[in-house]
Amino acid sequence: MRIDVVTLFPEMVTHASAYGVTGRARERGLWQLGVWNPRDFATDAYRTIDDRPYGGGPGMVMMAAPLAQAIAAARNAQREAGASSVTTLHLSPAGTPLTHERVMEFAGRRDAALTLVAGRYEGIDQRLIDREIDVEVSVGDFVVSGGELPALLLIDAIVRQLPGALNDAQSAQQDSFAEGLLDCPHYTRPEQYGGDAVPPVLLSGDHAAIRRWRRKQSLGRTWQRRPDLIARRTLSKEEQALLSEYAVETTKRTHA
Numbered sequence: 001m002r003i004d005v006v007t008l009f010p011e012m013v014t015h016a017s018a019y020g021v022t023g024r025a026r027e028r029g030l031w032q033l034g035v036w037n038p039r040d041f042a043t044d045a046y047r048t049i050d051d052r053p054y055g056g057g058p059g060m061v062m063m064a065a066p067l068a069q070a071i072a073a074a075r076n077a078q079r080e081a082g083a084s085s086v087t088t089l090h091l092s093p094a095g096t097p098l099t100h101e102r103v104m105e106f107a108g109r110r111d112a113a114l115t116l117v118a119g120r121y122e123g124i125d126q127r128l129i130d131r132e133i134d135v136e137v138s139v140g141d142f143v144v145s146g147g148e149l150p151a152l153l154l155i156d157a158i159v160r161q162l163p164g165a166l167n168d169a170q171s172a173q174q175d176s177f178a179e180g181l182l183d184c185p186h187y188t189r190p191e192q193y194g195g196d197a198v199p200p201v202l203l204s205g206d207h208a209a210i211r212r213w214r215r216k217q218s219l220g221r222t223w224q225r226r227p228d229l230i231a232r233r234t235l236s237k238e239e240q241a242l243l244s245e246y247a248v249e250t251t252k253r254t255h256a
Contacts, residue, residue: 095136118147220246
């Protein structure tokens, strides 16, 4: 897989993606990264890539032409690298929410390429979006100073799903949202910390009981923190029973 990022801060993207899972996966040849600075495609001596908004208002707007040429350069490089298809994404608060399902969709396009456009300032000239952008994606209902951090979040989410990216393939399968639920709590040594003990079931060696406890905790956490996910899920009889147990246990702890 190849991912290209159009950004005013290419070093920010290249440096951050060189660490951890994304960095190791690049070293293993699981994905390629390209970065493109729209200033390199500006036509004046000042390398201008923004201007004041028509109609007035605060801030500046990124101009269409330098971005369009940067996107075209990224697409050409992707095709030369053998990409079977190319998709251009704009990281924007106005986009559709990024979900695990969407990440898996992108990760499944192994021979494809993605171009991530990271905007800045007040935004991007809408005509560029209308002409060049295939999908607009939002990483949350909040605003950050630019699209680089959302792009890095998306890259990390995609890359960790590529076969061979994680040392243990089951790690991705057990992530939060992989089954539409939040992950269960995790514990490690020591058995006692600050007066709190590891749940005894995790020390029991009973793998069936451990699986059941983890499932119950996953369901309960989701019920408490993301009831919208539970509402969209058709619970099996076993899951209903586990969730009922969790609710009773939570009530007892609250009133203890």
